[in-house]
Amino acid sequence: MPQSSCSFLAPMKLRSVAAGPLADLSFAVKDVIDIAGHVTGCANPDWANSHPPAAAHAVCVEQCLQAGAICLGKTHADELAFGLSGENAFYGTPLNPAAPDRVPGGSSSGSATAVAAGEVDFALGTDTGGSIRLPASNCGIWGMRPSHGRISVAGVSPLAPGFDTVGAFARCGGVLQRVMSLLLNIGPRPAALGKLWLLQEGFDEAEPAVRTAFEPVLERLAGCFPCREMSLRSIDGEAGATGLDNWAQVYLPIQWAEIWSTLGSWIESAQPTLGARTRRNFELARGLDRRLLPAALASREHYRAALARFLGPEDLLCFPSVHAPAPLKGSLGLDRTQGDYFPRVLARMAIAGIGRLPQISLPAVDVAGVPVGLSLLAAEGNDAFLLSAAQGVAAALDD
């Protein structure tokens, strides 16, 4: 496996207008998002070699360029955005500047590392099952997945359209707010926090070292905000079900079915060369028993509606972004079903996916020198409130 330390697939300098609300900012673009005249390679060589150049910028890229930001290049990613490690069998592993021996996380790996390394001010990524939130946490930066459907995905290669979102990374909450507000066409919405709901399963199911690292965070939050504990059982009503894993059991059949519907015909007909882990991922998607779909879709809607009833317009839901610090490079094995790292990551990422909720991961702790983020989620459509409130939370943690 090549060991690239570079965030960028292709550097460039692209500026559309000199003035605008983002004119002081540079940015990078994940290689699943169109830049006119360039092939969107989706981080796989056979895809890149069999697809024509993009006819136009993706809508989200156009928004940033028209706001005056300068695009400095396209970034590496997990193949076809179907992965969470950042280890690409063809293009290597972008260096995680916060923890150089650890994976950056994916699939928006290069976008996260470019921001973390200070190479750009912000970066566009996509998040289906954690592809912004996880690398933001691993690299010690801010990352946001917006409410589903609010930022245009036109010109963005689809993976699982029921969960696909476009979002961004930045090193501080202020830049993230400027970029996401522009993409979402929203203004600032300062508001006092109603309740900060601490998700029991989100803390309990983290590794002991992560739980310990979050103890002072919880103390600080309790001193500053109206904190309350809550359990997923009050949302899903599943008696006896196993914590977060229950949400993965609802999320994964839908995600795999959608991925196979989206990319299966290309995989079957083009027979591309895939990295070993990616190949195994597509075998899982292909092998899914699609008779599971109706029950999973019904549970998804049940959970989504229950989350919508539970989370008030001034509430946040809160838990560690990931259960464990970023794994050592090369340690993850080839099969996501071996070991429990990927299933445990996906389980907590599934909450926002199922609920269509916006989620921010912001830098919070380090565990033996490796960053782990704090995640904040708001009600669907309350992205403006989340962006404002997250900065208040970050300020309280920094004090």
Added chain:
Amino acid sequence: MPQSSCSFLAPMKLRSVAAGPLADLSFAVKDVIDIAGHVTGCANPDWANSHPPAAAHAVCVEQCLQAGAICLGKTHADELAFGLSGENAFYGTPLNPAAPDRVPGGSSSGSATAVAAGEVDFALGTDTGGSIRLPASNCGIWGMRPSHGRISVAGVSPLAPGFDTVGAFARCGGVLQRVMSLLLNIGPRPAALGKLWLLQEGFDEAEPAVRTAFEPVLERLAGCFPCREMSLRSIDGEAGATGLDNWAQVYLPIQWAEIWSTLGSWIESAQPTLGARTRRNFELARGLDRRLLPAALASREHYRAALARFLGPEDLLCFPSVHAPAPLKGSLGLDRTQGDYFPRVLARMAIAGIGRLPQISLPAVDVAGVPVGLSLLAAEGNDAFLLSAAQGVAAALDD
């Protein structure tokens, strides 16, 4: 131009399970929606010849099959779903059984005519800018576009993902409710109508014959429901702007930009043979000044949020589905910018698209023997209420 009278591109008999909530129903599938093992041709021969067979059923097809419904075939459509007439230069014009000399409307033309002719009990279609609501109105049947993002579009060829939806046609509200409830994973939600908002511009900007035909409908509605008039100006706040056209001015730049981002690279690289009207449509999409995007996206969010504040959870918005009866076949010319039929259709269709609102068109009047539907719209996510309330409205009109 060939003059096919057939709804079906390819008949088939596909049944997955014998029992289920839709086991008594047959259905058809628009040829932009995947059926495993068949090429999804998108109603264009060059597309069909250059794309591999679908690896799996689209999620929405899987839902219907797992519910016991039997699929009887794939239906004709406007090329690449980018059209509203139902006149396909390669496959002909599916016969509108309610008005055989008129176009059925598109782009889900064959799905509408198959239902109207009684060939199937329901049909799946897609609706980006009116592609279910218009043919439902033209063919004298029920059709529904759901809230955006609530029914999976995985396995459905994208056109403009910010507006794309999967929906259905049926000959009665009861079957439509069963099918859409299954796809949406919702139950019935009977509720008394709060307010039935009559959209002034929707009535005023219809042709005189349509306005006249709707007079007894309005009288009946006023006798049965708490009707109130409202103007789009109370939503968009655009002083002096020109009625519905203002909404088209917001909708169209986004739709065209998204279409070009989605299909432009294929059009440019494959250089497919397109029907004359489709070719002109893509020229418009290619030629769009994308600098218009930021302002259009900002207005879209402004209008969406204002609609969300305005429409209460038990309210409906109401207006004729179309300003004019279905045009005579062959009368529409090749350029959608010539004449005002397409712009006027798109303008009123843009309300649900911009607002992400669910909309049902149900049979209401005929104008010199040609059907025109009544449209009902509910707040975003209130699809269950809309399905229940629309049947109450239809019952009142039938009394």
